[in-house]
Structure formats: C-alpha cells, structure tokens
Amino acid sequence: MAKLIEVRFHGRGGQGAKTAAQLLAETALGGGMYIQAFPEYGPERAGAPMKAFTRISDEPINLHCGVTSPGVVVVIDSTIMESIDVAEGLGDEGILIVNTEEKPEAVRQKIKFNKGKVFTVNATQISLDILGRSMPNTPMLGALVKATGIIKVKDLEEKLKKKFLKKIGEKAVKGNIEAIERAYKEVESG
Amino acid sequence: MKDKLALTGNEAVAHAMRQINPDVLAAYPITPQTEIVMAFSRFVADGVVDTEMVPVESEHSAMSACVGASASGVRTMTATCSQGLALMWEIVYIASSLRLPIVMPVVNRALSAPINIHCDHSDSMGARDSGWIQIYCENGQEAYESTILAVRIAEEEKILLPVMVCLDGFITSHAVERIQLLEDKVVKDWVSERKTKYSLLDVENPLTYGPLHLQDYYFESKRQEAEAMRNAYSAIPKVVDKFEKLTGKRYDYLEEYKMDGAELAVLCLSSTYGTAKTAVDRLRAKGVKAGMVKLRFFRPFPAKEVVNALSKAKAVAILDRSDTFSNQGGPVFNEIRSAFYEKKDKPFIINHIYGLGGRDINVEDIEKVYTDLEEILKQKKVETLVNYLGVRE
Secondary structure, three states, X not given: OOOEEEEXXXXXXXXXXXXXXXXXXXXXXXXXXXXXXXXXXXOOOOXXXXXXXXXXXXXOOOOOOOOOOOOEEEXXXXXXXXXXXXXXXXXXXXXXXXXXXOOHHXXXXXXXXXXXXXXXEOHHHHHHHHHOOOOOHHHHHHHHHHHHOOOOHHHHHHHHHHHHHHHHHHHHHHHHHHHHHHHHHXXXXX | OOOEEEXXXXXXXXXXXXHHOOOEEEEOOOOOOHHHHHHHHHHHHOOOOOOEEEEOOOHHHHHHHHHHHHHHOOOEEOOEOHHHHHHOHXXXXXXXXXXXXXXXXXXXXXXXXXXXXXXXXXXXXXXOOOOOEEEEOOOHHXXXXXXXXXXXXXXXXXXXXXXXXXXXXXXXOOOEEEEEOOOHHHHHHHHOOOOOOOOOOOXXXXXXOOOOOOOOOHHHHHHHHHHHHHHHHHHHHHHHHHHHHHHOOOOOOEEEEOOOOOOEEEEEOOOXXXXXXXXXXXHHHOOOOEEEEEEOEEEOOOHHHHHHHHOOOOEEEEEEOOOOOOOOOOHHHHHHHHHOOOOOXXXXXXXXXXXXXXXXXXXXXXXXXXXXXXXXXXXXXOOOOEEEEOOOO
C-alpha cells in the first residue's frame, strides 16, 4: 500500500503558504516521489486566511479532492488560530507545527488539542533577524523537516536555490537557507 | 522521456503548446485559463516558439481570428473557459461547420449566475452540440498529452474537426503535479507541418469558405458535418494507436477500473475518476463488487464502448458535473441512457449531479453513490432517477 502524506498549511494571503506547499512538493519530487500541491482558492486578497496543501506519495496520486484529514498541519500565522480550528481533521498521530513565540504546551491549551505532537518555532522572529522582514514560510519548512523528516534539509535548500536564485538573488537565498537551518535547530516539541 | 517536472495543469498545457509550436494563437485571458496564455506568451516573448500571437479584445474575436488563420491553412490554437466560451459561441459553431482543425484547451469552469470561478462542466457541455470533438482529462499529464494528441485528430484528413481539450478548473489547472514531458523533437515529429488541400490563400486553387447556403445546400453541409463526426469515431482509434507508440499510453474512448466482476459501476469524466479509484479500492477491500469507468471522449460519443463496459454491472450511476435543466438529468446521463435503449437485460441506470461551482467531491461522497446502487439492487427498483450529490437541500 502506498504511503500518502498530506500536509495542510494555514496562512494569510501574501505570507507564502502557497509557495511553501509547492516548495515542499518540489523537494519531494526531486527525491523521486509523486506530488501534488494546490492552494484553496477563495476570494484572493492579501491578509485573508487561506490554506494550501501538499500530497506526497511513493506511488501515483489519484486523489483530486481537498485534504480533510491531514497528517501534518503547518500554521504560518498563529493569529489565525483565534478564528479557525487549525487542528481540524488531525488524527491521533497528527503533527501540528505553529509559528509562535509560545511553547507547545501553551498552544495545546489555547486550542484544546490533546492528540499527536505539537511543535513551535518563532519563525517570524527568525526571518526578521536574518532577512530583515517577516517571511516565515521558509523557516516553517525547516521546522517541518525536523518535525516530520518527510524531506531532507539539504534537498530543500538545493531546491530553494534552484527555484529562487534568479528571482530573489544570492543574498536572499542565503538568508532563507540560514533561516531554515535556524528554525530546524530551534523548533521545540511537546 | 524528459525529466519529471513539477507543473500545474495549465503550465503542462502551455508546454504542449510550446512543443506543438502553432503558427497562430489568438486568445483572451479568463480565470482559470489565464495561466496557459500567460505561460505561452512568455514562450513567444523569449522566442522559443515562432507563433504569431494575436492578443485580441474578447473571446469572440479570439475564435474569429482563429477561424481566419485556420482557413488560410496554418495550425491554429486558442484556449478559454466559462464566460469566455459563452462569448465566443457563434464562432465556435462556425469553426466546426467550416471544418477547421483548431485545438482549444477548455479549463472547465461554471457559468454565471451566480458568478463563480470554480470547476464544473457546464461550459463545455453547453457546447456539446457544436460539432467539436471533446476530450476530458483526468490530470495534468493527460491534459498535456491530450493536447498533443488532439492536433493529429483534428487535422486527420477524414476528420477535419476542431477539438476541445477539457481539464478541470483549479483542480487540475492550478494543482502542481509530477509531469513528464515528451522530448521536443518527438512532439515536433508527431505534429509535423499542417498539410491542407483547402487553403484560402492558395490562389492556384481558389475556394470559398463560409458562403450562403439556403434551402438549396445548407442541409447537405450539415449532413457532411454529421458524417465527419461519424468518420471521427472510426478514425480516432487509429490516431490513438500511433500515439501509443510514441508515449506508451492508451487514449481510448473509455478507461475501466476494476470492472471485472463488478456489480456496481460508476461512470464519470475528468479529475473525479482519480478520486473515485480510491473509493473503489476501499469498497473492494470490504468485499463490495465495485468498478469505475472513465469517459474520455464525449464527442464523438462512443455509444458501443460505453454500453459494453457498463453492461458488465447490474446497477450503474452516471456522474454529471453539469445539469441540463430538462428534468431528465445531466448530459452524460442522457446520452448513456439513450445508448442503452436497444440493449436487453440492461443494468439499472441512475444519475448523480455533483460538484457544481467547484463543490468538492471526496471519497466518501463517491462511496455514498455505491451505497445508493446497492439499495437499488436490493429493492430491484429505482426510486430517484436524478440525484444531487453533496448539495444542501
């Protein structure tokens, strides 16, 4: 039986959730996996809550429906948790990764999530420190790698370089790689 | 075969168009088709194709430009969907009536009102009687390959009809999937140069396109158009055979999944077929004799193949992603039910209309259709012929 991994990203329009979902998928593709990445298209506007999804499998993916029971949820903007149940559909083995300065235990209490594993990392601070602006999507991928091991940090960094070097330049690519590595180190579980 | 790429369905189609390198492309952007034209215009700007791109002011003009270009004898493409297809309507009929082999990806999207940008098949199903060939694609890979296949089908001497290559809006068009492209040269050789005996610009052999035919000849024109679609039905499998040699893949009229020994069968088009495979797997694991059929070509309608495939089952549900508002169910259902008329010992056949305006259809929804079919077999009668799946009532 194929092993299918489904990831849901929560962010706000403009925060790079779609890019993160796609970068994760493309990195997995480079490792020989079958992939899908797609955002949930609503009325698109900057700042509005949105979701993006990634499916990864070692066999062709036939499913073309939305992801309703993800194995992994990544919350790029923790303020979304006030209005949206980010843990919806997460099973007993579910992994929740949140961009926040708070500890995993505090997140658990706040959203009353008692299952699976919770990881937290202050990805916003990391991107502010390194990139000089809030772009938490790439450090969140660093945290995701640590929490799940779906892909390798090295592959992620190489894919990022290949995909974005032309677009954002060497300095920004280096910064993003540094942010990924720092988030990988700093992510806490509980 | 080249490397596996991560591409959206739209990007995959744009790559097919790049490799086809049509002489003329006239198009107007509309969500969710825009990305195709955007990506292709980049190929034009970068000089990787030598297509003359005509950025027109509407879809009506897009198809008009395509008609003119194609009548001159050159290979012509466009792409559209939804309101855009609705706006080009009168010229859509002219393209097929003039027997112009234009290839047009249609990124299926609902029709207004209410305004909606998401997937259903109302747009292309509305054009089902326009005389175009219609191919429905399950995923980005199929959309890519079908676009390449379509060129040879459209231009086949015995066919000479335009082709719509339909892919599901957003579900397929905007999802990044693993796509394997053919080598550029392989596609170039496959499509080669368009050869036509009927060029409007051939001054040595002058001819007329689109003259006035009244009571005297109009009927004969239409009779020939009907004959062209009959020819298409017998000629398409031969083109498909050649395409298989190129790609290793069969693009038959139908595809079956676990239909051997199936008592309950569901037939659908496009991306839903992929999701439904998982439903069939789950049901088979529980001992339910479930099977699936995917209809790839809706025009020409492969009546014989459909009847043969579905006759294996005792109860059948047809999934339609559009309605006809005739009180008789969706367009696919109507066609299939009619095809079964002469058949003795036919299965129970019901219709489920689903997914309008992009309403998600998941594995559980499809399992419910099989539950309905099981109940019909138990009761030995159909209570509700036309059902609406996944709607609030």
